[in-house]
Every structure is written in structure tokens, then in C-alpha cells.
Amino acid sequence: MTPEAATASQPFVMGASFWTATIIFLLAYALIISEKVHKTVVAIFAAALMIVLKILEQKEAFHSEVLGIDWNVIFLLLSMMIIINLMKPTGFFEYIAIKSAKLGKGEPMRIMTIFAIVTAILSAFLDNVTTVLLLAPVTLLIADALEVDPIPFLIAEALASNIGGTATLIGDPPNIMIASKAHFDFMDFIYNLTPAIIVVMAAFLFILKIMFGKKLHVRPELKQRILEMDERDAIKDPIMLKKSLFVLSIVIIGFVLHGTFNYEPATVALFGAGLLLLLSGTHEPHHVLAEIEWPTIFFFMGLFIIIGGVVKVGLIKWMSIEVLAITHGNMFATSMLMMWFSAVASAFVDNIPYVATMNPLIIDMAHQIWPHLQGLKLLHNPELMPVWWSLSLGACLGGNGTAIGASANVIVIGLAERAGKKISFIRFMAYGMPVMMLTVLISTIYIWLRYYILKI
Amino acid sequence: MFDVSVNNNQMEGHVKAKEIMEPVKETLTPKTTLKDAVNRMRIARRGKGWAGVKGMIVLDNGNLAGIVSIKDILRAIIPSYLALTELGEFTWDGMLEEMAKKVADKKIEEIMTRDVITVSEDAPLMECADLVVKHSLQRIPVLDKDKKVVGMIYIRDMYQAIVQALFDKEGKR
Numbered sequence: 099m100t101p102e103a104a105t106a107s108q109p110f111v112m113g114a115s116f117w118t119a120t121i122i123f124l125l126a127y128a129l130i131i132s133e134k135v136h137k138t139v140v141a142i143f144a145a146a147l148m149i150v151l152k153i154l155e156q157k158e159a160f161h162s163e164v165l166g167i168d169w170n171v172i173f174l175l176l177s178m179m180i181i182i183n184l185m186k187p188t189g190f191f192e193y194i195a196i197k198s199a200k201l202g203k204g205e206p207m208r209i210m211t212i213f214a215i216v217t218a219i220l221s222a223f224l225d226n227v228t229t230v231l232l233l234a235p236v237t238l239l240i241a242d243a244l245e246v247d248p249i250p251f252l253i254a255e256a257l258a259s260n261i262g263g264t265a266t267l268i269g270d271p272p273n274i275m276i277a278s279k280a281h282f283d284f285m286d287f288i289y290n291l292t293p294a295i296i297v298v299m300a301a302f303l304f305i306l307k308i309m310f311g312k313k314l315h316v317r318p319e320l321k322q323r324i325l326e327m328d329e330r331d332a333i334k335d336p337i338m339l340k341k342s343l344f345v346l347s348i349v350i351i352g353f354v355l356h357g358t359f360n361y362e363p364a365t366v367a368l369f370g371a372g373l374l375l376l377l378s379g380t381h382e383p384h385h386v387l388a389e390i391e392w393p394t395i396f397f398f399m400g401l402f403i404i405i406g407g408v409v410k411v412g413l414i415k416w417m418s419i420e421v422l423a424i425t426h427g428n429m430f431a432t433s434m435l436m437m438w439f440s441a442v443a444s445a446f447v448d449n450i451p452y453v454a455t456m457n458p459l460i461i462d463m464a465h466q467i468w469p470h471l472q473g474l475k476l477l478h479n480p481e482l483m484p485v486w487w488s489l490s491l492g493a494c495l496g497g498n499g500t501a502i503g504a505s506a507n508v509i510v511i512g513l514a515e516r517a518g519k520k521i522s523f524i525r526f527m528a529y530g531m532p533v534m535m536l537t538v539l540i541s542t543i544y545i546w547l548r549y550y551i552l553k554i
Numbered sequence: 555m556f557d558v559s560v561n562n563n564q565m566e567g568h569v570k571a572k573e574i575m576e577p578v579k580e581t582l583t584p585k586t587t588l589k590d591a592v593n594r595m596r597i598a599r600r601g602k603g604w605a606g607v608k609g610m611i612v613l614d615n616g617n618l619a620g621i622v623s624i625k626d627i628l629r630a631i632i633p634s635y636l637a638l639t640e641l642g643e644f645t646w647d648g649m650l651e652e653m654a655k656k657v658a659d660k661k662i663e664e665i666m667t668r669d670v671i672t673v674s675e676d677a678p679l680m681e682c683a684d685l686v687v688k689h690s691l692q693r694i695p696v697l698d699k700d701k702k703v704v705g706m707i708y709i710r711d712m713y714q715a716i717v718q719a720l721f722d723k724e725g726k727r
């Protein structure tokens with residue numbers, strides 16, 4: 099039985115377990131949104147409830163590909179975190195940041211543009227939070243050196259990281275989840291999403307210039323401070339840096355080729371993590387492993403089980419029937435609805451639980467439209483493809499809308515506050531919302547033009 | 555500057571915190587600004603000695619609210635992004651002074667160490683020495699039964715007790 103067939107064949111009776119699972123799901127999501135309890139704590143407890151209350155068997159929660167934890171996602175995240183944790187102390191990211199500032203010749207607008215591009219590119223391959231965590235400290239340093247307000251730079255970086263992350267399979271968790279559920283490979287994302295993101299990014303850089311261009315001026319003698327910095331000083335461990343870059347190249351080549359050789363992305367990343375751990379010569383992996391963002395990992399695991407519960411009882415199927423009632427099975431309407439609903443939802447709630455819910459919903463919906471199709475014929479149905487891409491674009495780019503829309507935003511605001519610069523919810527939204535609207539609008543045009551007009 | 559009682563008592567092996575502590579004459583409040591605090595520390599005297607102290611306690615309505623040392627002041631001046639990273643090489647001449655001016659108006663409550671390690675009046679010197687080493691302290695406030703600060707004991711005074719345990723006044727033994 100293929101995974102998606104199993105989803106569709108779930109019995110759909112609004113009985114006791116339906117309501118129990120639905121209530122756990124709704125309460126968990128409400129608590130996560132309220133932030134009254136840490137989201138990881140909520141996810142772990144709600145997941146345990148799903149099993150304790152016999153909505154899911156433990157075996158389903160731990161081992162079922164349809165209803166349980168998606169280990170492909172978990173191991174991809176874990177492995178990339180290990181690689182980054184090993185790479186961080188080499189000073190590579192500081193090197194790139196200082197080099198970028200120097201390339202900008204101390205001109206604030208040029209620096210902001212270059213930082214935005216660098217952030218977007220790094221975010222396409224690393225997770226967004228890591229990218230902004232690595233770049234924000236250098237940004238604050240540069241802003242102090244130039245005696246300019248760091249807030250525009252930090253906001254630009256958060257927005258750029260959310261945009262860049264959309265470009266690849268590994269760039270943003272929603273994409274990792276979509277890829278795993280819909281069986282897309284790395285090149286599917288490069289082929290379908292990267293072109294959209296290049297256009298979106300160009301537009302974003304243009305808005306940055308309009309928003310901040312006139313405000314940033316710097317005395318010439320301050321520019322000298324930047325030009326005097328020697329980026330080579332940032333490299334703390336050149337040998338480990340070479341090893342890291344070697345492994346990172348293998349991993350990226352592996353991602354490009356994984357579809358061809360029939361490997362899952364998690365296999366490629368796990369190989370990279372294992373190889374780099376081995377090459378690092380560490381006898382004490384404790385430190386590297388302890389630095390893994392375990393709360394994020396457990397949040398995912400809990401979430402997968404919660405979603406498994408509501409898939410099993412048929413809530414997701416019920417939702418997909420409701421969506422179909424709105425769109426009448428028109429796939430263009432579905433794509434557009436998916437894009438804009440995802441964008442607005444992701445601007446206010448975490449896009450990870452959102453996408454975790456939408457993935458099975460899309461599959462259920464597809465089952466109802468094409469009951470005779472199965473496996474990849476169903477998942478990669480040309481009519482369904484734009485819906486997946488719309489989900490990704492909407493969920494990732496929607497994160498830019500508000501201060502709480504994406505983890506990168508939250509991190510940047512936290513770092514700014516620690517540096518004594520408060521970014522209010524309204525101030526972030528004043529920049530984020532227009533950027534979100536414009537980038538989603540561009541994505542809408544892209545989807546419409548590419549998949550419904552040009553059909554390429 | 556050491557109380558004679560130290561000598562007498564240490565012979566018996568009974569030296570306690572209250573016997574080597576020094577009275578606290580000057581304190582800060584949580585609302586004191588960093589600049590004011592620096593000035594107060596600059597002109598304050600420890601015991602009968604020289605001007606300038608390297609730490610002061612912060613009292614809020616007579617209760618111990620925190621302690622400020624020159625290290626806390628340095629920490630307040632170092633931007634958080636430097637503290638978080640290894641970017642020290644990319645700083646510039648005059649940055650420390652610039653940053654000091656920027657944070658001059660910060661309130662002491664924002665920069666003080668809140669979890670103050672304290673000892674009771676009757677604490678044995680070994681307990682004090684252990685705390686000093688474990689927590690890299692220079693001074694420990696001494697509290698009475700009502701948790702009011704009655705004095706301060708300094709790392710040097712503890713060291714002096716060791717000196718006196720090993721050598722008599724003529725430097726023999």
C-alpha cells in the first residue's frame with residue numbers, strides 16, 4: 099500500500115476518537131500560537147496524548163511512514179545542524195560577512211544589498227535561523243563602526259533569509275517537509291522554485307533601496323574602519339575550514355544528484371555529518387551533538403505524531419472536502435487559494451505546523467479528484483504540481499509579514515534587543531508586510547504564467 | 555589594616571567572617587546611573603585605605619539587590635555581539651571609549667550581578683575561601699540574621715589569614 103493510498107483509505111467517522119484527536123490538535127495549536135507554553139513542550143505532550151488515548155498505536159507514531167514521525171525530515175535537520183555546528187568555530191561565516199562589508203566599500207546601502215544577497219544565498223543552503231544568527235553579530239558591529247542604525251540591516255537580513263530559504267529543498271523546513279511528503283528531489287525545487295525566488299529577490303532589493311536608500315549616510319572617515327578590517331583574521335581554524343568546505347561541497351553535489359541515484363536527502367546529509375565528524379578528529383562529540391537544536395527536533399517529532407492522529411481519524415480528509423467545496427476542484431483556484439491562505443496564515447502562525455497540516459490535506463484532496471491515480475502519478479500529477487509550489491512559496495514568503503511570522507524574524511528581533519535596539523511589532527510589519535505582499539504577488543504571477551499560461 | 559582579633563582568633567582556629575569583614579560605608583541604589591556608579595567607586599575608600607574601590611553593593615530599601623564590580627562595568631560596555639562571537643579582532647581604536655559614553659546613562663539595575671553570593675556572620679573562613687575560588691569572586695557581602703549587609707570580606711583578607719597561619723609576626727615558623 100502506498101503512503102497516500104493509506105491516507106485516503108482512512109475511515110472517516112465523526113465518532114469519539116475523531117473528536118478526541120480534533121480537540122487535542124486544536125488545543126495544541128491554540129497553545130502553540132498563544133506562546134503560553136513552549137511549543138516543544140506542547141508538541142511532546144499532545145503527541146503523547148495521541149498515543150495514550152489510543153488515537154494512534156505507538157507503532158504507528160514511531161514507525162508508520164504515513165501517520166508517524168517523518169525521519170527523513172528529522173535526520174536531514176539533525177545532519178545539517180551537525181555540519182553547521184562543526185563549521186561555526188572555523189570563522190568561515192564571519193569571514194564571509196566581513197568580506198561582504200568590505201566589498202560594499204563602507205557604503206551602507208551597498209553593504210545592505212550585499213548582506214541581503216549573501217543572507218539569501220546562505221539561507222538557501224543552511225537553515226534561516228543559523229544564517230541570521232551568524233550574520234547579525236557582524237551586522238551590529240558594522241553598524242556601530244559606521245555609526246548607523248542597525249535595525250534596517252537586521253530587518254533586511256531576516257526578510258532576505260526567508261526569501262532565500264524558499265529557493266531550495268533544504269532552505270526552509272516547509273520545503274523539507276513538502277519534499278519528503280511529496281517525494282520531490284533537490285532539483286525539482288531548483289527547477290521550479292529557484293527561478294521564482296531570483297525574480298522575487300531582485301524585486302526585494304529594489305524595495306530595500308526605496309525603503310532605506312535615502313536614510314543611510316556615513317561620514318567618510320567611518321568607512322575607513324570597515325576598509326581596515328582584515329577578513330582573514332576571522333579564520334580561526336584553517337584546517338577544519340578546508341575539511342568543512344570539502345564536506346559541504348560533497349553534500350551539495352549529493353543533493354543535486356540524490357534523485358538520480360535514488361538517495362533521500364537525509365541520506366546525503368547524514369553522510370556529510372558523519373564524514374565531517376570523522377574528519378574533525380574529535381574524541382568528544384558531546385559538544386557538537388549537545389548544540390543541536392533539540393527543542394526544534396522534538397517540536398517536529400511531536401508535531402508529526404499530532405498530525406498523524408488527525409489524519410488517522412479523518413479530520414484532514416474532512417478539511418480537504420471543505421477546501422474542494424470552495425474550489426470545486428479547479429486546480430488554478432486551488433493554487434491561488436493555497437498561496438494566499440498559506441501566506442496570511444504563515445505571517446501569524448509558525449509555518450511548520452501549518453505545512454505539516456497542509457501536506458496530508460493536499461494529498462487527501464488529490465485522492466478525491468483523481469481516485470484512480472496512485473503513487474508518484476498522483477503526487478506529481480502535472481495539475482497538482484503548482485499547488486505544492488504555491489504552498490511552499492506562500493508558507494515561506496508569508497513568514498516575512500510580521501515579527502512573529504518566521505523564526506529568523508524572532509531571532510533578529512531578540513538579538514537587536516540584546517544590543518539595546520528594540521524593533522517593535524509595528525515597525526517590523528511596516529517593512530515586512532509590504533515585502534510579503536509584493537513577493538507573494540510576484541509568486542502568484544509566476545505560478546500563473548509558468549504553469550497555466552506557458553505550461554513549462 | 556587587619557584587625558588584631560584575626561591574629562588572636564586564628565591561633566584558636568576560630569576565625570569567622572565577621573572577624574575579618576570590613577564595614578560597608580558606601581552603597582549604590584538600583585537607579586544609580588553607570589556614570590554615577592563609576593564616579594562613586596572612583597572616590598570611595600575601602601577601610602582607612604586608598605581611594606577607589608573595585609566593587610560596591612547595591613541596596614534597595616536597605617536590602618541587598620545586587621553587586622557591581624569593575625567587571626560588570628566592562629561587561630556593560632562590551633556590545634552583546636562581541637560577547638556572543640569571536641569578532642574582537644574587528645574592533646577599532648576608540649571603540650571602548652565610544653561604547654562607554656553610550657552606556658553612561660544605563661541604570662545599575664541593568665548591569666549589576668543579581669545573584670549575589672553571600673555568607674553569614676558566623677561563616678568559617680574556609681567556606682568563604684571555597685566560595686571565592688568556585689565563583690571567581692573578589693569580595694563577599696556578609697549578612698546578619700535579618701539578611702542585612704553588615705560588612706564585606708575580601709579575598710586579600712582571607713589570604714592574609716593564610717599568611718598569618720603559616721608565619722608569625724616576625725616572619726618565622
